[in-house]
Amino acid sequence: MTAPPTTDRPLKPENLMGRTRLGDSEYRSVVRLLTWLGRVRAADLAHPRVRRWGVPAFYALGGIPALMRAADDSGPAFVLMLAVTVGYTVPLLWRRQRPVLVFAFLVVLSELCLFLAVDSGSSATQLVALLNLGRFGAPGQLAVGVVYNLGQTFVSIAFFNGLKESNQTASTPVLAFLAVVAILSMAALGLAGKLVNAYIEALQEHAVQLELERDQRARLAAAGERARVAREMHDILGHTLAVIVGLAGGAAGLAEAKPKRGADTLRIIAESGRGALAELRRLLAVIHDDEPGDTPLAPQPGLADLGALMKRVRSAGRAATLRLEGQLTGLPEGVQLAVYRIVQEALTNTLKHAAPDTTVEVTVTADAEAVHITVEDTGPRQTAGTDELGKGLVGMRERAALYGGQVAAGPNSRGGWTVRALLHLTSTAPDLMEKHPA
CATH class of the missing domain: 1.10.1220 (Arc Repressor Mutant)
Structure with missing residues (x-):
C-alpha cells in the first residue's frame, strides 16, 4: 500500500x-x-465566427445520411428532408442572441417532424438550443425546456417503436437513458455557463467600480491638495504683503528725514520679500516634486520661527510681544505649523486693520492635552475689513479643526481685536474654549 x-x-x-x-x-x-x-x-476567442458557423455545419453533416436515403426514395422526400435539415441547423446561427426564439422554433419543428414521422439526423440541435437556453435564458425557461425535451424523448422513442411490445427492442431503455443523460448534461452545462458569465460580469463591474473609486480618490486628493496650497499661499502672501505695505508707507516718510532709517526699512522689505519667495518656491517644489530644482527644500515653519515673525511685525511699526508658556517642546510638526499659521494670520489682520501705533500680544500656552493661542491687539480698528477678515478666520478654523479645535474672534475691552484658538493634542481632550472666551 x-x-x-x-x-x-x-x-x-x-x-x-x-x-x-x-x-x-x-x-x-x-x-x-x-x-x-x-x-x-x-x-x-480570437475567431468567434468559426464556432458560430461551425456548430450548425457540424449538425448539418449529421443529416447527410437521412438526405441520401430520402434521395433514393423520391424527389419530394428529398426536398422535405432538406427543408427539415435546414430548419434544424440554420436557426443555430442566432442561438446566443435569441435563445428562447430558437428553442421555440426547434420545438415546433420537432413536433411537426414527429407528426409526419420524419427522422432527421440533425434533430439533436435541440440539445444545443437547450444549452444556450440555460446560458442566456431565465431559469424558468430552462426548466420548461428540460421537461419538454424529456417528454418528447420518451414519446419519440415510443412512437418510432410502434408502441407495441413485439416491436420494442432491447436497446430502447439504453436509448432512453442516454437521451436523459444528454438532456440533463446540456442543462447543467448551460447553468454552469450562466454562472460563469455572471461571475465574469461581476468581476468586470467590480473592476469598473474600482477604477471609478480610484479616479474619485485621485480627484478628491487633488482638490484637497489645491485647497492646502491655496491656504498656504494665502497665509504666506497675505502676511508678507501686509508687512511690506506697512514698511513701504513708513519708508516713504523716512527717505528724506532719516535716510539711514529709510534704508534699513527698505532692507527689511527686501528680506521679507525674499522670505516669501523662498516659501513659495518651497511650496511649489513640493507640488512639482518630479521636476529637479536647484533650490533646497526648507522645513515647514514652527514655533521656533515665531520670533522672526514677530520681528517682521515690529519692523512694520507695531509694538509686538511674544510669550511662550507650558510644555512646548516635542510638539508634533503639524501642530507647530498650525500654530504658526494661525498666529501669522491673526497678525496679518492686525497689520491690515489696526492703527499703526497698536500694541499686539501673542501668547502660546501648551499642556498635556491642548495648545492655547491668544493674539490680542489694542486697536483701534481703522477699517472693518469684513470680507478679508472672514476669509482669514475660515483658514484659521480649518487648521484648528484638523486637531479637533476651535477658533473664536471678536472685539475686546481695550478697543482692539482678540483671536483665541485651541488645538487638541489628544482625541479625548475636553472643550476648553469655554475657559478662554474671546
Missing part, C-alpha cells in the same frame, strides 16, 4: 492516485490534452 504523502515533499499526481499511478506516457498525454484545450480556447 502506498504511503500517504508527507508535508515535506511535493504532491505529485502518482501520489494522489494511490495504487493507480500515471505513467510518463499518460502524464504527457494529459499535458498535451490540456495544452490543446488551451489553444482551442484561445483560437475560439
Whole structure:
C-alpha cells in the first residue's frame, strides 16, 4: 500500500492516485490534452465566427445520411428532408442572441417532424438550443425546456417503436437513458455557463467600480491638495504683503528725514520679500516634486520661527510681544505649523486693520492635552475689513479643526481685536474654549 504523502515533499499526481499511478506516457498525454484545450480556447476567442458557423455545419453533416436515403426514395422526400435539415441547423446561427426564439422554433419543428414521422439526423440541435437556453435564458425557461425535451424523448422513442411490445427492442431503455443523460448534461452545462458569465460580469463591474473609486480618490486628493496650497499661499502672501505695505508707507516718510532709517526699512522689505519667495518656491517644489530644482527644500515653519515673525511685525511699526508658556517642546510638526499659521494670520489682520501705533500680544500656552493661542491687539480698528477678515478666520478654523479645535474672534475691552484658538493634542481632550472666551 502506498504511503500517504508527507508535508515535506511535493504532491505529485502518482501520489494522489494511490495504487493507480500515471505513467510518463499518460502524464504527457494529459499535458498535451490540456495544452490543446488551451489553444482551442484561445483560437475560439480570437475567431468567434468559426464556432458560430461551425456548430450548425457540424449538425448539418449529421443529416447527410437521412438526405441520401430520402434521395433514393423520391424527389419530394428529398426536398422535405432538406427543408427539415435546414430548419434544424440554420436557426443555430442566432442561438446566443435569441435563445428562447430558437428553442421555440426547434420545438415546433420537432413536433411537426414527429407528426409526419420524419427522422432527421440533425434533430439533436435541440440539445444545443437547450444549452444556450440555460446560458442566456431565465431559469424558468430552462426548466420548461428540460421537461419538454424529456417528454418528447420518451414519446419519440415510443412512437418510432410502434408502441407495441413485439416491436420494442432491447436497446430502447439504453436509448432512453442516454437521451436523459444528454438532456440533463446540456442543462447543467448551460447553468454552469450562466454562472460563469455572471461571475465574469461581476468581476468586470467590480473592476469598473474600482477604477471609478480610484479616479474619485485621485480627484478628491487633488482638490484637497489645491485647497492646502491655496491656504498656504494665502497665509504666506497675505502676511508678507501686509508687512511690506506697512514698511513701504513708513519708508516713504523716512527717505528724506532719516535716510539711514529709510534704508534699513527698505532692507527689511527686501528680506521679507525674499522670505516669501523662498516659501513659495518651497511650496511649489513640493507640488512639482518630479521636476529637479536647484533650490533646497526648507522645513515647514514652527514655533521656533515665531520670533522672526514677530520681528517682521515690529519692523512694520507695531509694538509686538511674544510669550511662550507650558510644555512646548516635542510638539508634533503639524501642530507647530498650525500654530504658526494661525498666529501669522491673526497678525496679518492686525497689520491690515489696526492703527499703526497698536500694541499686539501673542501668547502660546501648551499642556498635556491642548495648545492655547491668544493674539490680542489694542486697536483701534481703522477699517472693518469684513470680507478679508472672514476669509482669514475660515483658514484659521480649518487648521484648528484638523486637531479637533476651535477658533473664536471678536472685539475686546481695550478697543482692539482678540483671536483665541485651541488645538487638541489628544482625541479625548475636553472643550476648553469655554475657559478662554474671546
